[in-house]
Every structure is written in structure tokens, then in C-alpha cells.
Amino acid sequence: MLHRPGPEIRRAIIAVPFLAALLLAMRLDRGPSRTVADAAHPGFVLRDETLAAGIDFVHHRPTFDPKIAGIEPHVAALGASVSISDFDGDGKPDLYFTNSLFGAPNALYRNRGDGTFEEVAASAGLADLNKPGEGVSMGAVWGDFDNDGREDVLVYRYGYLALFRNVGGTRPGGTRFEDVTAQAGLRRWVNSNGAIWLDYDRDGLLDLYVTAYFRNDIDLWHLATTKIMHNSFEFATNGGKNLLFHNLGGGKFEDVTDKMGVGSTRWTLAAASADFNGDGWPDIYLANDYGPEELYLNDHGRRFVLSTAGLESESKSGMAVALGDAFNRGRLDAFVTNISERGYLFQNNNLRLNEMPEARRFRNVAEGAIADAGWAWGAQFGDLNNDGANELFVANGFISADPKKSYWYAMSKIAGANGRFFEDAATWPAFGNASLSGYERSRVYINRGVAGWVDVAKNVGVTDVYDGRAVALADLMNRGAVDVIVANQNQPAVLYRDYPDSTNHWIEFKLVGTRSNRSAIGAEVVLESGDLRQRRIVDGGSGFASQNDRRLHFGLGVREWVDRVVIHWPSGTQQVLQHPAIDRLVTVTEPGR
Ligand SMILES: [Ca+2]
Ligand SMILES: [Ca+2]
Numbered sequence: 001m002l003h004r005p006g007p008e009i010r011r012a013i014i015a016v017p018f019l020a021a022l023l024l025a026m027r028l029d030r031g032p033s034r035t036v037a038d039a040a041h042p043g044f045v046l047r048d049e050t051l052a053a054g055i056d057f058v059h060h061r062p063t064f065d066p067k068i069a070g071i072e073p074h075v076a077a078l079g080a081s082v083s084i085s086d087f088d089g090d091g092k093p094d095l096y097f098t099n100s101l102f103g104a105p106n107a108l109y110r111n112r113g114d115g116t117f118e119e120v121a122a123s124a125g126l127a128d129l130n131k132p133g134e135g136v137s138m139g140a141v142w143g144d145f146d147n148d149g150r151e152d153v154l155v156y157r158y159g160y161l162a163l164f165r166n167v168g169g170t171r172p173g174g175t176r177f178e179d180v181t182a183q184a185g186l187r188r189w190v191n192s193n194g195a196i197w198l199d200y201d202r203d204g205l206l207d208l209y210v211t212a213y214f215r216n217d218i219d220l221w222h223l224a225t226t227k228i229m230h231n232s233f234e235f236a237t238n239g240g241k242n243l244l245f246h247n248l249g250g251g252k253f254e255d256v257t258d259k260m261g262v263g264s265t266r267w268t269l270a271a272a273s274a275d276f277n278g279d280g281w282p283d284i285y286l287a288n289d290y291g292p293e294e295l296y297l298n299d300h301g302r303r304f305v306l307s308t309a310g311l312e313s314e315s316k317s318g319m320a321v322a323l324g325d326a327f328n329r330g331r332l333d334a335f336v337t338n339i340s341e342r343g344y345l346f347q348n349n350n351l352r353l354n355e356m357p358e359a360r361r362f363r364n365v366a367e368g369a370i371a372d373a374g375w376a377w378g379a380q381f382g383d384l385n386n387d388g389a390n391e392l393f394v395a396n397g398f399i400s401a402d403p404k405k406s407y408w409y410a411m412s413k414i415a416g417a418n419g420r421f422f423e424d425a426a427t428w429p430a431f432g433n434a435s436l437s438g439y440e441r442s443r444v445y446i447n448r449g450v451a452g453w454v455d456v457a458k459n460v461g462v463t464d465v466y467d468g469r470a471v472a473l474a475d476l477m478n479r480g481a482v483d484v485i486v487a488n489q490n491q492p493a494v495l496y497r498d499y500p501d502s503t504n505h506w507i508e509f510k511l512v513g514t515r516s517n518r519s520a521i522g523a524e525v526v527l528e529s530g531d532l533r534q535r536r537i538v539d540g541g542s543g544f545a546s547q548n549d550r551r552l553h554f555g556l557g558v559r560e561w562v563d564r565v566v567i568h569w570p571s572g573t574q575q576v577l578q579h580p581a582i583d584r585l586v587t588v589t590e591p592g593r
């Protein structure tokens, strides 16, 4: 007879790797090389310098078929996105924001390098993307799909996908983009809130995974039925089908969704990719609304397998997937945001420690402050005080309308009703001008190791109560500090410039793929400096409707050198750098065969 350990023993077995992580974190705390940040001394401030930088973007929500006017605030509550790309290749990261109302333009802010930006979307051909018959933008992801050295962009909409090839320009700010959607084979109608670039078969060509929210046969302006909502509050499976497109080269893509087994019809709001189990192949992690998260493990580029990694038991409302090394274990962990509203729905966020290589599972360790970020959306890990430990920025707030009226009571009634009832948008009580978890303040968590995470948003100057959606990070001025850009729903975008108040050291890497995709998307970098070990990944889209700068930033604390950097290129090449110079950006080109 097979002996199964009792629950206490099983818990103890599972707890061991986490304990090891905590002991490591304790060691970091005790180490002489680091002053521990706390709420009183977070070690940085974030200043709202949006207007001084010349960023005046305001997101406008869409309007839809009058048949769903009663709950339009809910259906139209997404679309504020921000993604970072150095589209003109001048070494200064630029910003792209999407808009979601017919006629309202998307915005492309070119970084002048003097702290200001100029808006060039119209001349670039990336402004006028929100029109009847085409759809409205929900977000964008950048990647050099044809490996010509110029970053291209995929815009996902409630409507048709749109792929733009960067054709360059002859003067600064003169870069133009050409719509290549049709010849690429990508003119597909998808009600999408997310997409990521990843090279799942490691052939050096970036492939594309697109998530779908509402069913793909739904045109939100011409509804044949009002039965468009989820069929369960906990395990809904009637969302749009996610799609995987294989890059064939020559500017063409092929739909390989069914062949590869990644056509989830859960209500996916966000995706992120990394090689979680360390077998060399990039996997796909999904945050699904009204359902459990999903992890698709990549079986040698031949197929994906939906894994039982401890994610399937808890159903929540996954809004974003942020990847980062939470406790400096040299692993990429996942932070997934959810809804927390005391008195109604308290789901808690998930901080899932990656124990895939040894235990084939993730382990949720979110508790205390980090678990409750309100109605949370986009999130990102980044070292804002350069002390060598990641902070976590979380945007939140769903619908800020009349502050005296709340839709929560109506929402709780619907959630308790029969699935057939809430699947029909026409049966939901009308929103009117009610708020739903509105006027929430973003959270900025610092990582205190064993003492847990603490929210320092107020202390560091993050006080806005906009309805945050996308969060992206970039060192916009190439000064060794990670700035935070937030796209807010139906409201102005905000640039928080990061000012670390110490002389902590740092190092940044720009990776250029040769055998791997030129953008180096999917490359994972492990840095070792004395007692510090940390892993980061080049971002092909993560968080919610966002993408960080492709350049990787590491804080070093007072450590004055880096021992070793190991780069795991998507091609399989491992490159080791010994003692790179610090306090600067290091450009690394992938070695040839
Ligand atoms: Ca630039
Ligand atoms: Ca290109």
C-alpha cells in the first residue's frame, strides 16, 4: 500500500523551499552590504512629472451597442495601456499609450533625452487606430518580428488585430510604420486585452500569443445577443479563445492554436512568458478573470501542456501577471492581482513562488499588506531604491464615478444568482453613475525579507486615486533609476520619476540577439554580486496591457562590483560575463555559434 504523508508532513515538505528562501532573505537583511529599507526610510521617492515631461495623454473609454448601455461602464472599463520601446533606436526608451474611443488617437511619445517627450503618433502612422468596423485599441506589444533591427508593434483591440512594421525614417522623430496585418495573415477579429511576443519554438523568430476576453464572434457595436457575459463567477469557460501565431518568416504568421493546445476559453486578461521549469523552453502563464490561473508548459516547442502547478484550486479574478525574483532566489516568481473589497469580495492577490524545477508547482505566499491592493490591475517588480531587492508597484481602482453611489450591492446580488442570469448583460441592474471600487490609491510595496512587504505609496509620493490599469517600468533618462508609467482608465496617464536617495550602485543590460530574436525577448539574466543573486527576463509583454523596457536594470546596494552575469539566450546559448563595469548600461550582443 502506498503510504501518503499526513497533511502536516506534506505541508512541512512543501514549506522547506520557502523557508530556505526566507533564510536567504534574512541573510540578505543581516548582510553588512545593505541598509534595510523600511516604511520610514524607503530609500526613494516617486515624483509625478507627467506634465513637465510633456505627457498629456488622456484615455477615453469606448461606447458600445445601446443594448448593453445599462452595464456599459463595466464592459467599457478596459483599454488604458502603456508599452515601452525605443522605436527610433536612439538609445532612449519611448512610450506608447492606447486609446479606446472611436476617433480618439493613440499616442507615441518620443523621448528627446532632455526629460521631455514629443508626441509623434500621427506622423508615425500609429494614431488613428480606433474606428468603426476596425475596433478600439486595448493595448500594444513591441518586438522586432522580422529581425531587421527596428522594433515593430502589434496593437490588440476589441476588433481586428493590427501589426505594424517599423520602416524607419530619415530624420529624428520621422520613423514611420506600415500596416502589414493582412499580408502577415493576422487580420483576425479578437476581443483581446492582452498579447505577448515569445519565441516558443526557439527558431529565432518571435511568435505571438493573443489573449481573448469576450467571445471572438461578438461585435460589441452590433450585438446579435446580450448573452455575452461569463457563465460562472468562479469557473467561467465561455470567454474568447486565445490564439497562438507561429512566425513563419518572410513576414507571415500561421495560426497554430489548436496544434499547440493553447486555445483557452477562460476570460484571460493577461499573459506572461518565461522558462519557469528551467528546461530551456518558454512557458505561458495566464491570469483569467472569473477563474483559476493557468500555466501552459512548453514541451520542446512541439506542444503546450496545461500543467497542474497548484494554480487550479483557487478561483479568483486574475487581472495581471508580473514576473520577478521576489526573494532573490535566482528564480522568476509570479505576482497575480485580484479583487479585494472588504465586506463583499476578498480574493487577495497571489504571490506565487516558483518551485517548478524541484516540485513542479508554484506556492502562494501572499499575506498581509501585499495580499490586499484593492481592486488591483497592473503590477510590476522593479528595484526602485537600488538596494538589490525588488519593490512591487500595483495600480488599482475599477470605476470612479459618483463617490456616494456604489454598485457593490448589485454586484453581490448578481454574483449569487444563477449563471444563466448573469450571462445575459440585459438582466444586470443598470450601473447609472455608480462607482465600483473607485478612488483607490496605488500600492508601492517594499520588500523587507522576513518582515514581509510594506506599502510605502504615501511615503514616497504616490497619492493619485485614478483608476489605474497598465504599469510599465523604464529608466527613461539612462540615469540608473527605474521610472514608473501608469495608464489610467478614462483618465490622464501618469509618469512617476524615480529618485533613489542613496548612492547605491546599479547596472543595466541591453541585449541584442543574433541567433535569438533581435529584441532578445525571453532572454533571462542571472546576476551574482557577493551575497546577491537575482534573475530578470527581457519582457515580451507582462503585467496588465503593458510592456517594460527591454533593457534590464539591477540595483546593487553598496556592492562595488558584480562577480558574474549569466545570460540564458532564447537560442540556448549561455553567455557568462565576468566583472562587468557597474553604474552604467552594458550592451551585450549574443555570441555566434
Ligand atoms: Ca527612442
Ligand atoms: Ca522590425
Ligand SMILES: [Ca+2]
Binding pocket: 198, 199, 200, 201, 202, 203, 204, 205, 206, 207, 247
Ligand atoms: Ca519562433
Ligand SMILES: [Ca+2]
Binding pocket: 382, 383, 384, 385, 386, 387, 388, 389, 390, 391, 555
Ligand atoms: Ca529595492
